[in-house]
Amino acid sequence: MITRKTPLACDVLVAGGGIAGLMAAIAAAEEGASVILAEKANTRRSGSGATGNDHILCYIPEVHGEDPAEWLAEAEASQIGGYNDMDMFRFYVTQIFDRVKQWDSWGIPMRPHGDWEFNGHAKPDHMRIWLKYAGQNQKPILTREALRRGVTILNRTPFHEIVTNRRGEAIGGVCVDLNGEAPAMQVISARSVVLATGHTSRLYTPKTPAWMFNTANCPACSGAGRAAAYRAGARMVNMDLPMHHAGPKYFTRCGKATWIGVYSGLDGKPIGPFVTKPTKELGDLTGDIWMGMFAQKYKAGEPVFMNCRGIAEEDLDYMRWGLSNEGNTGLLDHMEEEGIDLHRHMVEFHQYEPILIGRGIDANVRCETTVPGLYAASEELGNFRADMGGAAVFGYESGRQAALSARTRTEEDAAAAGTVEQCAGLYSAILDREAGPGAPDWREINTAVQQIMTEYCALEVRSERLLSVGLQYIQRIQQKAEQMACTDCHTFMRCLEARDLAQVAELVIRCARERRETRGKHNRVDYTFTNPMNNDKFVTIRQEDGRPVTGWRSKNK
Amino acid sequence: MPPVIDKTKCTGCRTCAAICPLDVFGRQSAGIRVPEIRYPDECWHCNACVLDCPAQAIRLRFPVPTMLLYTDAPAISDG
Ligand code: SF4
C-alpha cells in the first residue's frame, strides 16, 4: 500500500526543477503567487543544464540591429528552426535579452570576457546569434533565486499526474515523495499547474545499448509532462517529426557547437562548405544543418571526425573553457586520461538516437495548453524550441502567466478527485506486487520500448505497415508495463518513467502514421513525396472520451 | 559510468548522493560514512558529484564501451 502524505496547496505548482521550472517558479513568485516546485532529483544539479551550458540563442538590439528580421531568419534556418510557431519566436525576441541581463545580475556570467560575445553555430559572413556564457553554476544560482523569492522546492519528489475537475480544468497534481524508506503519494492542490519536465530521452535505443543512460540530454527526462498532459486531455503537436543530436562517438554529450574544428574525413579534407580551418567565431555548422551527414557518410564507408588540427593554442583554451561550462568536464577528464591531444588527434563524431525536443505539448504564446489552468514550459513544447534560451524565456513566461491566471481561479481540493484514487491504486499495485515470472522490471519495459521505436518508428524507414504493427507491439508492452514490480524508491521511480515512455511512444507512432508524406527525417518509404500542401502544417493528437484523435493544424506564421 | 570515491578523502558529507540527477547513489543506509553507489550503470557522466564534492574525493570511471574514438589528425587540406 502506498503511504499518503498530508496534501499541500499553493497557487502555482511547477512540475520539474530544471532551468525552465526554476524560471517559472521565480516568475510566479515575483507575481505574488505561492509556489511549490516538485523536482525528481535536486534542483541544484538536475536536468539538461545540470552542470552547465556555454551558449544561448540571444538577440541584442545593440549587437544585431533594431530590426530583428535578419536575426529571426538566421535562427529559423538553424537546427532549432523549421517547426516553430513564429508568434512564439517573435515573442522570444522581445524577451531573451531581459532574461540574459537578469541572469547576469544574479551571478551567472553572461559576458565572462567583458562584452557580449557571439560565437559558434555560425555561417561565414552571416549574423552570429549564439551568445557565449559561463553557465557551470547556473542551477545552484537559479535555485538560490527561487528560494529567495519564497518558492517551496520539494526535491526527490517527481511529478506524475495532473488532477482535473469535472470541467476538465487543472486543479493540482500528484507527485511521489521519494525521500523516505518507501515512496509516499503527495497530492498538491493548485490554481494553475506548469509542466517543465524537459525533453524526452530514453525513447530510442542509445548508441551504447548496454549503457542506457549514456545520452546527450539528461536521461532523467523521460516524458512525464508529455504523458501526463496527454492523459489530462491536452493537445500534443509535431510528435511525428524526428529530431536527433550529433556529437562525439561513443561518449554521448551535447555541445558539438562548442568544439572548434572542422568536420573532416580520415584524409583530413573538410566535408562541409563552411570552414577549412578551426575558427572559434564559426565552429563548423555542417553538423547542425546537414542533419544526414553522419549517416550518409557512414553509408559511403566514411567515418566523420572533428578535426581541430591547426587550432591556435588560445582557441584551444577557449574551447576547453566552453566545454567545461557546457557541462562537459567529464569529457575533458576522459580526454586527458586517454591522452587525446587535439593538436594531433581527431575525434570521431556520429549521429545520436532521436529525442523529443520541440515536439510535445501544444501551447500558445502565453504557454497555455488546451487544458484550462495547465501551462507548458520550454522543452515540453511541441511548437517552439530554443533549448537553453527557450527555458529562460518560456520558463519565465509560463510561470508569470500561471500566476496571473491563478488570481482569477478558486482553489479546489485536488485530493478529493478520482484521479488521486487511481494513482493510489497504481502505486500500491507496483509496490505490493511480488517479483515473479509475470512481473517485469522497469528496465525490461524501457528496453522493449526502445527496440520497437528504433525499428518500427525509425529515422531511416517508416511505413504504414511498420508503424501499424509497431503500434500493436507498443500496446502489448503497455499491458506488460501494468504488471511491473519494483524493489525500492529508486526502481519505483523508474517504473513510472517506463510507463510514461511507453505512453509517449504510442503518441509518436500514431502521429507518424498520420503524416502520409516524407518530410525531413520522417522518411515514409510508402509516401516518398513531400507534399507542398502540408508545408506549414502540424500533426496533432489529443485524447477525447478515452480515445486518441489525430488531426492537423496550421503553423502560426 | 560509476563514480569512484577515495575513502581516505571522503568526509561523509553526502553532498554527492544528495545532488546526483540520476540517483546513482540510491538510498543511503544510516551510519555509513562513505556513500554507497547502488546504481552505477545509471550514471550520466554529468560530473556534478565530482564538481560538488568538497573533499575532491570523487573521480568517474568511464566504462570502455563509452570511450571516445580517435585517430591521428592529418592537416586539414582544401584540395
Ligand atoms: S561529496 Fe565527497 S566528501 Fe561528501 S560524501 Fe560524497 S564523496 Fe564523500
Ligand code: SF4
Ligand atoms: S556523474 Fe552525475 S550522474 Fe554520475 S554519479 Fe555523478 S552526479 Fe550522478
